[in-house]
Amino acid sequence: MRFSALALSTAVALVGNLGIALGDCSFDEISLQTTPGFTITIDKEYKILEDTIAKVKYGLYCDSQPKGVDGVDKWFKVPVSSVGVRVPIASGFLEALGHRDALTAADSPGNLTNICLDASKIKSLDSDEQANVDVVFSSDAASGGDKSVRLPTDDSLSPLQKAEWIKFVAAFFNDEKSSDSLFSSISDAYNCHWSNLQNVAHQPHAYWIQYADNNGKPSYNIIDSSYQKSLLAGAGATNDTSKALDDSSDLTKFQNAIKDADFVIDQTNLTEYGKRATEWYSKFGYSDPQNSGVSFLLSRNIWRTDKYTSKSGVSNFPEFGYVRPDLVLQDIISVIEPTYDPGHTRRWMLWLGGTNEDTVAIDADNYDCSSPWISSVTKCTARSDFTGSDPDTSDSSEKPDDSDKDNSGSGSSGRTGKIVGGVVGAFVFVVLGIVGLHYFNRHRRNARIQALRQSDFGGEGINLHDARRFS
Numbered sequence: 001m002r003f004s005a006l007a008l009s010t011a012v013a014l015v016g017n018l019g020i021a022l023g024d025c026s027f028d029e030i031s032l033q034t035t036p037g038f039t040i041t042i043d044k045e046y047k048i049l050e051d052t053i054a055k056v057k058y059g060l061y062c063d064s065q066p067k068g069v070d071g072v073d074k075w076f077k078v079p080v081s082s083v084g085v086r087v088p089i090a091s092g093f094l095e096a097l098g099h100r101d102a103l104t105a106a107d108s109p110g111n112l113t114n115i116c117l118d119a120s121k122i123k124s125l126d127s128d129e130q131a132n133v134d135v136v137f138s139s140d141a142a143s144g145g146d147k148s149v150r151l152p153t154d155d156s157l158s159p160l161q162k163a164e165w166i167k168f169v170a171a172f173f174n175d176e177k178s179s180d181s182l183f184s185s186i187s188d189a190y191n192c193h194w195s196n197l198q199n200v201a202h203q204p205h206a207y208w209i210q211y212a213d214n215n216g217k218p219s220y221n222i223i224d225s226s227y228q229k230s231l232l233a234g235a236g237a238t239n240d241t242s243k244a245l246d247d248s249s250d251l252t253k254f255q256n257a258i259k260d261a262d263f264v265i266d267q268t269n270l271t272e273y274g275k276r277a278t279e280w281y282s283k284f285g286y287s288d289p290q291n292s293g294v295s296f297l298l299s300r301n302i303w304r305t306d307k308y309t310s311k312s313g314v315s316n317f318p319e320f321g322y323v324r325p326d327l328v329l330q331d332i333i334s335v336i337e338p339t340y341d342p343g344h345t346r347r348w349m350l351w352l353g354g355t356n357e358d359t360v361a362i363d364a365d366n367y368d369c370s371s372p373w374i375s376s377v378t379k380c381t382a383r384s385d386f387t388g389s390d391p392d393t394s395d396s397s398e399k400p401d402d403s404d405k406d407n408s409g410s411g412s413s414g415r416t417g418k419i420v421g422g423v424v425g426a427f428v429f430v431v432l433g434i435v436g437l438h439y440f441n442r443h444r445r446n447a448r449i450q451a452l453r454q455s456d457f458g459g460e461g462i463n464l465h466d467a468r469r470f471s
Contacts, residue, residue: 037152060171083104084133085106088318089165091114104123114320134172138150155223155227186325197235197337203236207239207264209223209284218249239261251285263335264303277353303353305317307347308348308360310362
């Protein structure tokens, strides 16, 4: 009996261990909410990830590589245990999924902003180190040989389409269910905030712009990619991106195209840290912005997405921002419509219009490695009552009350110009009313005096009771 019991106990333990192994290698079928540019096909022995943009198929298997499967370009045994990254978004996906420890190599380890990574264990991703990892997430499928897997790095995808690639990465860890749950929460929050901002009465104008130096030739661009357009629209803003220039070197045409902006978000590569506002004005040709008559210049509403950085100044946005479009949208809403959620704390949006660059270095005070906010989503409450902030509302936490700040630009055509015009019109109306009332009272007073005089000289006068009507 003792032997039988021991055998039974051992068998149970083996089954339990086998169950864990099977659980680690189970293939969970999930659906895609957007059209992100990839598909997942599940078979009982393998799964196929197809990058429909780059037209590459990756086969993932548990025990032994399947035979006789046509059309697969690269095979990977999963779950992987070591990962190399050549693009920041891969690090963000790993962090959100709870697989940060799998990141063992990177193209530029010093440019990773995640403070929870053990920098001493992350090697430079050279050819020798590439042999020691199971997969390399890159900007294309060819840069890492047979181990390279492409992730999207451009902005042709919408914010949610780009973020849904977390499911693609999760498939290499057999962690599709976790990624599906997290993405659903992110998508729900994003769409909720988007819907809440669609009843704004007076939509502000906002543009996403960029300056570039193309071999000594300046290039001024209005960015109308799906990523940027979706975020601006989700924040209740509008613009005329048809003004995007055929000749991007024409500064005058560019300035005319964006002069109706109430806000601009810039993604120019600025390098003069501490003086980037001056650098920005110079690159875009604004020598006297406060006398320009342009709304966004008068209100200094020039913003960027690199407020949240590593201690060395590397922007966190490409690493974490792309993973959490709901938080990025809330950041932009807090700039354009600050009364929507006054309690929101911006992570990535940096106000460039002031004299100080108030960047925030990631540390334990704003990022808890044991409970990371990148994988925690706050539920959004649907509302239909929000019709917009006061156009003159400013965020005192970001913008100092500068004595030389002039918001009265008569030539502005945005929301600031509209509110200034309304105030001036009301002032003129009040002044005219006062003047009119003065002359009306003067006329009545003269009439009363004339009537009394007529009474004194025997004419048709009035008594004191009637005289009160003229007082």
